[in-house]
Amino acid sequence: MIFSHVLYQLSYLGAVSSGRGLIAKIAASVQPRGAPDAAPAALAKRFADFGNDTIGRVDAKTGQATFYQTPTKMSRPRRGHMDAQDRFWFAEFFANGVGMLDPKSGWIKEWQVPTPWTARYDAIVDKNGEVWTGGMTTDRVVRINADTGRAVEYPLPDNTNIRRVFVDDRTNPVTFWTGSNHGAAIVKD
Secondary structure (H helix, E strand, O other): OOOOOOOEEEEEEEEEEOOOOEEEEEEEEEOOOOOOOOOHHHHEEEEEEOOOOEEEEEEOOOOOEEEEEOOOOOOOEEEEEEOOOOOEEEEEOOOOEEEEEEOOOOEEEEEEOOOOOOOEEEEEEOOOOEEEEEEOOOOEEEEEEOOOOOEEEEEOOOOOOOOOEEEEOOOOOOEEEEEEOOOOEEEEO
16 A cells, blocks of 8 residues: 555535535545644645636534635636645646645645646645646646746556546655556556
């Protein structure tokens, strides 16, 4: 087994609405990598509003929902991961990029990927501050330097249709892992 800790734990929170309709009935509680109490992320539920351009945060103690609009309209944010600083890194399916929500400031930053129409599905940041993502349509893994915005694409040899992405920070350099949705395989870079 690659990861020695739980990455996701689902909790029923009831219906959550942004005022534009129902967003979620179940929100993911994303544990930060490292110790379970390494960041306040363990106390909040995060979710991406795939039907729109909103990231939601629900306080686990009060049930109070806060919504953050992505800078790109109809970006259709998708899955993501928390980092140790309580930031939520997520894919932007229609905006052809990835985003990062800093809930302390309410600020969302976005990065674009080089190849258009990649249908980004998930994003994660590694121990070096680089963002990794993959998409459904182009069979390319992308690594983005979050400081400079420079992106490097790694074409995969087969039709993959990437849905989830993970990095193993215990290796040097980090190891990227994903599943091949079309090939019934695990891909390691």
